[in-house]
Amino acid sequence: MSVHTAPAHPAVRRWGSLVAAAALWLVLYRLNLPFWDWLIYDALGLSADSAAGSALHFFGYDVVKITLLLIGIIFLVTLLRSFMSLERTRALLGGRREGVGNVMAAGLGVVTPFCSCSAVPAFIGFVSAGVPIGVTMSFLIASPLVNEIAIGLLLGMFGIGPTLLYVAAGLTIAIVAGWALGRMNAQRWVEPFVFETRLRGEIVDSTAGLTWDDRIEMSREEVVTILRKIWPYLLVGIGLGAIIHGWVPTGFFTTYANADNPLGVVVAVLLGVPLYSNAAGVMPLVQSLYGAGLPMGTLLAFMMSVVALSLPEMILLRRVLKPQLIAAFIAVVATGIVVVGYLFNLIL
Amino acid sequence: MDIKILGPGCANCHRLEERTHEAIAELGLDADVENVTDVAEIASYGIMKTPGLVVDDKVVVSGRVPTTREIAQLLAGG
Incomplete structure (x- = not known):
């Protein structure tokens, strides 16, 4: 009997290394809490009741936890999304009427891979294919608002209840806001060149002909790209969270921003609109503010206004939208977020 | 050969440009x-x-950054 080891089948190697990576992820995730307990409370001898001890513990534990969550979530989401494309979404939306179209656009906004840097070509691509402006806006609102990173982090930090509320609220805002903008006859506020854009050549579907290895490599690169982009936000967010956790007395915020305070949500949204960060940077802050007693509706409203309305995206969109439509866009979305915030504070 | 990189200047556009230059150098085009x-x-x-x-x-890639090897194949095949 000849003894030779056959070279591992590519499929075996591919799925084998994925399973190994998943196992390693799980072990690290499980070891995170005992490790920081040991390091801060035993090795450094800090008390869990002291401000410095609890703040350091919060910081270390959260940095590792959120980084691990992000790696897992971004990888899986990119892998799944590699089966969806803007081209396919546009084909699904082309010729839809408002109403049904807004609902579909919001749903597709969640699952279609999209980054705000492509907002302009996507806008032109949709409109020149005959997708109504309001429907296109539903897509553009849902895409950053109901964001996969936010969904994953909410799930990891607050559980299924708040996550479902967030998704439902985000979709509702995108549907209603897009529909309302459509009703305002928004075409007149779109730069005329958009309607004159003629497509040349054949359309290439961005996901055509991808192999599993391509998809896995794309997902791995996406993890690295996003982490590289957001780590400063992440550290600042968790750092602020740790300071609140350690030094701000419980009840401090609730004096000023409890659920009965009629202005709480409005203030949260007004603070959030000019702030630009992403879900990964806001979530640690939201978590520690929640621990400090702020109501969930106010916090979700704050988070949504930070991620949904960003100055860089507005500047990009200015290329295709007139200032009136940008102003209407901000006003409609901000109003929607405020309403949702009050609603959550009422029912939660 | 006439190659165009389409992109408003995002990180991925720069990466595509880099890899395209690598592929061109590799092939000696x-x-x-x-x-x-x-x-x-x-x-x-x-x-x-x-x-x-x-x-x-002719658009050969849209919405993603292929590996240098894939770009080289696209350029050699096209």
Whole structure:
């Protein structure tokens, strides 16, 4: 009997290394809490009741936890999304009427891979294919608002209840806001060149002909790209969270921003609109503010206004939208977020 | 060979440009590489997700950054 080891089948190697990576992820995730307990409370001898001890513990534990969550979530989401494309979404939306179209656009906004840097070509691509402006806006609102990173982090930090509320609220805002903008006859506020854009050549579907290895490599690169982009936000967010956790007395915020305070949500949204960060940077802050007693509706409203309305995206969109439509866009979305915030504070 | 990189200047566009130059050097091609940053012109190629790679006025990649090897194959095959 000849003894030779056959070279591992590519499929075996591919799925084998994925399973190994998943196992390693799980072990690290499980070891995170005992490790920081040991390091801060035993090795450094800090008390869990002291401000410095609890703040350091919060910081270390959260940095590792959120980084691990992000790696897992971004990888899986990119892998799944590699089966969806803007081209396919546009084909699904082309010729839809408002109403049904807004609902579909919001749903597709969640699952279609999209980054705000492509907002302009996507806008032109949709409109020149005959997708109504309001429907296109539903897509553009849902895409950053109901964001996969936010969904994953909410799930990891607050559980299924708040996550479902967030998704439902985000979709509702995108549907209603897009529909309302459509009703305002928004075409007149779109730069005329958009309607004159003629497509040349054949359309290439961005996901055509991808192999599993391509998809896995794309997902791995996406993890690295996003982490590289957001780590400063992440550290600042968790750092602020740790300071609140350690030094701000419980009840401090609730004096000023409890659920009965009629202005709480409005203030949260007004603070959030000019702030630009992403879900990964806001979530640690939201978590520690929640621990400090702020109501969930106010916090979700704050988070949504930070991620949904960003100055860089507005500047990009200015290329295709007139200032009136940008102003209407901000006003409609901000109003929607405020309403949702009050609603959550009422029912939660 | 006439190569265009479509993209308003995002991180992925720069990465695509780098890899395209690598692929050209690897193959020893004689090619002009031009950056197209104007959104209206980008959109007129029908791509909705940047970056895009256009070879001799034909879109060969849209919305992703292929590996250097894949770009080399695309350039050699085209």
